[in-house]
Amino acid sequence: MSFFKKLKEKISGQTEAITNKFKEGLMKTRGAFEKVEDLVRRYKRIDDEFYEELEDILISADVGVNTVMELVDDLRNEARKQRIENAHELQPVLSEKLVGLLQGKDEDTSLNIEDGRLNIILFVGVNGVGKTTTIGKMAHMLKSQGKKVLLAAGDTFRAGAIDQLEVWGERVGVEVVKQQQGSDPAAVIYDGIHTARARKADVLLCDTAGRLQNKVNLMEELAKIKRVISREVPDAPHETLLVLDATTGQNALSQAKAFSQSAELSGIVLTKLDGTAKGGIVIAIRNELQVPVKYVGLGEKMDDLQPFNAEQFVHALFATSIEKEMEQEEE
Incomplete structure (x- = not known):
């Protein structure tokens, strides 16, 4: 069974609505990855020039130079191994x-x-990345799951x-614990607890202030x-989530590296993620930081914050190729 078919079967158990959200949300990024499909059509045989063009395409999609070099080297080895x-x-090997x-x-x-416990989630990140909006959307998501949620400003x-x-x-219908502007943030969180x-x-x-990574x-x-x-x-925070703006590309990776050190x-x-053609930054961040991407923003609506799913992500990137492959297998 081909990898594309396996991928299709893996996500078939998930709702069509989620599949469509990823497809629609990654429309701009898919445009960059369609160049891979064009590359595959133009080259009948794999050679050094093919790999060089593939590197350029992936780097232009903000997959990150280090990650691209690792990935292409791995592909070369796999191509030799599988002849x-x-x-x-x-292409399916690349997807895998x-x-x-x-x-x-x-x-x-x-x-x-x-x-049975108070779960505490701490959000960090610079100003303008959508941190407060993400908190609001997550509050909506958790409340819809039957959780009692509070926010600490x-x-x-x-x-x-x-x-x-x-x-x-x-908007969500949850209580916000706050103090005046300029108050000690730690005191606000204490009150929140x-x-x-x-x-x-x-x-x-x-919520926390939009810290610049160079501000000690x-x-x-x-x-x-x-x-x-x-x-x-004592066992908290149970999550410390770094919020990054996908549209900033490599700058998001720089922020992630700085925050991971602090x-x-x-x-x-x-x-x-729906607003950028450089969604490959997801791959770079995950590979270089070894920190999981847990959620992605795929739109402006309240329910457009989605749990990250690697299969859905790759399926959305290569949707056209996958559908064509499936059609050919059925014929």
Whole structure:
């Protein structure tokens, strides 16, 4: 059975709505990866020039130079091992390698949420990446799953951040714990924990200031917040999610590297994936940081924050090729 057929069968158990969300959300990025399909059509036999063009295409999609070099070397070895000479036969191998890179080994991309305890999720990231919007959407998602959710407005630095979170709180129908602008963020999170306990909440989502990775004092503030959380709830935070804007490409990778050095990240949320042709940055971030991508933003609607799924992602990138391959196999 071909890899494309296996991939199709794997995602067949998932709802058509989710499959369509990935297809629609990755429309711009798919345009970049369609160049791979064109490359495969133009080359009957694989040679060095083929690999060079493939490298250029993947780098232009922001897969990242280091990741591309590793990936293409791996493809060369696999082609020799399987004695693949036809470029068409190499495309499903590329897809399989991409799924492997995105999944990692035995990696759990679900949120670490358990019944019977207060689950604390800390959100970090620079300004403008969609952090507050992501918190609002996740609150909506968790509430729709029957969880009692509270928000803590720990971004006391940016003007309007508290108001923005309150708007989301009203929209979703969840309580927001806040203090005045300029208050100690750690004190807000502390209040949030005690309020969440009093309300018997299941999940507390904590906003933080949009820290610039080169601001030492702000990184120290983040460390103080984590100390307060772990003191009040010894096994917390249960998740520390870094929110990145996919449209910033390699800059998102730079931010991810800086934050991974300053905070123990448990996962990545990549926003605005529907707004970029360079969605390959997902692959670069996952491969270079070895931190799982847990959620992706595929649109502006309340339910457009989706759990990341490597098979759905790759299926969406090569949807045209997969459908053609399936048609040929059925004939």
